[in-house]
Amino acid sequence: MNEKLIKYFGVPKEAYSYMDVMLSKEEINLIEKIQDKKYTYEELINLIEKNFNLSSEEFLKSCYKRGVINKEKSNEQIVYKSSNIYTRLAYFAQYEVDLWKSIPEEDRIKLDKWYVEKYAQGAIPRLEEIKKKTRKLIENAYFYTIHETLELIDTVNHELYIVPCNCKSISLRCDKPKNVCILFEKSINSEWDRGWGKPITKAEAKEIIIMANKNGLMHTSEAEQAICNCDGCCCYPIRASQIIGAKGIWPQRRYDIVWDKKKCINCGICSKICNFNAFNKVNKTVSFDENKCWGCTICNDHCPVNAITLKKIKDNHE
Numbered sequence: 001m002n003e004k005l006i007k008y009f010g011v012p013k014e015a016y017s018y019m020d021v022m023l024s025k026e027e028i029n030l031i032e033k034i035q036d037k038k039y040t041y042e043e044l045i046n047l048i049e050k051n052f053n054l055s056s057e058e059f060l061k062s063c064y065k066r067g068v069i070n071k072e073k074s075n076e077q078i079v080y081k082s083s084n085i086y087t088r089l090a091y092f093a094q095y096e097v098d099l100w101k102s103i104p105e106e107d108r109i110k111l112d113k114w115y116v117e118k119y120a121q122g123a124i125p126r127l128e129e130i131k132k133k134t135r136k137l138i139e140n141a142y143f144y145t146i147h148e149t150l151e152l153i154d155t156v157n158h159e160l161y162i163v164p165c166n167c168k169s170i171s172l173r174c175d176k177p178k179n180v181c182i183l184f185e186k187s188i189n190s191e192w193d194r195g196w197g198k199p200i201t202k203a204e205a206k207e208i209i210i211m212a213n214k215n216g217l218m219h220t221s222e223a224e225q226a227i228c229n230c231d232g233c234c235c236y237p238i239r240a241s242q243i244i245g246a247k248g249i250w251p252q253r254r255y256d257i258v259w260d261k262k263k264c265i266n267c268g269i270c271s272k273i274c275n276f277n278a279f280n281k282v283n284k285t286v287s288f289d290e291n292k293c294w295g296c297t298i299c300n301d302h303c304p305v306n307a308i309t310l311k312k313i314k315d316n317h318e
């Protein structure tokens, strides 16, 4: 395996065999040349022109779009540096679906496990900062009800765009809708700045949220970058939260579920919609295990007889 690539692109052993699938020869050469240095746009164009028989501007644009290089703000100017496999893997799985699926499932599972563990470890300091109040928010900070999510769309003062969900694209653990990640973040290294995403209207965003809810996806947001529609099996924030024991804190639970057993007609809809098996149907009888509930609220939207209601608890998100 290419030692420089491992070092400068942060490649874990789980990905060694697939670097030539995820990166072109020229991209690998560029990472070897950039190493840990930073370049202005002009410097990087010069480097590409000297070393590659390629249209330098197009190549640079493509490397940035594919998550091979990143931008960084330095002394009020933008500089370029190598990205890493962690970033590249998400774009690869999101936008080169067939190639990602061509990797044997057992190796994809290993990469998914590596990814979620890395994500979980990276989240620990961010959560600590929130506890110390030196940081305001973490991504996917809160669970929102569908009504709150639709209201949130009305209050967003940015243009919205839609991208495929990177968690579901990498994990491929379910067949729930993937085109449900509503973003408004457009700064450097965002999907938008790299050249991805389709602009959507607020009405279209609301349709996506309603469709996601019908399909059992939970609404999470920190109200500043994205509105996510997540599942329990693929979603990295939720899986990372499980790994680091942050259930209830991240995404923050804001409602308790009150189940009126007498009203319940044992239809089992809630047991199908719940991502955590908190509602369970066995032998035609439904039961509710409060300990498994994350307070996502979506079961409340689906009960046909209003046997599930919401009780607001601690809410420090306003």
Ligand code: SF4
Residues within 6 Å of the ligand: 140, 164, 165, 166, 167, 168, 180, 181, 227, 228, 229, 230, 231, 234, 235, 236, 237
């Ligand atoms: S946080 Fe949720 S919607 Fe966003 S990418 Fe992950 S699963 Fe998809």
Ligand code: SF4
Residues within 6 Å of the ligand: 257, 273, 274, 275, 276, 277, 278, 279, 292, 293, 294, 295, 296, 297, 298, 299, 300
């Ligand atoms: S039981 Fe809890 S986790 Fe399951 S859908 Fe209802 S609120 Fe969400």
Ligand code: SF4
Residues within 6 Å of the ligand: 263, 264, 265, 266, 267, 268, 269, 270, 271, 279, 286, 302, 303, 304, 305, 306, 307, 308
């Ligand atoms: S959806 Fe409502 S009525 Fe149906 S099983 Fe669940 S709680 Fe009971």
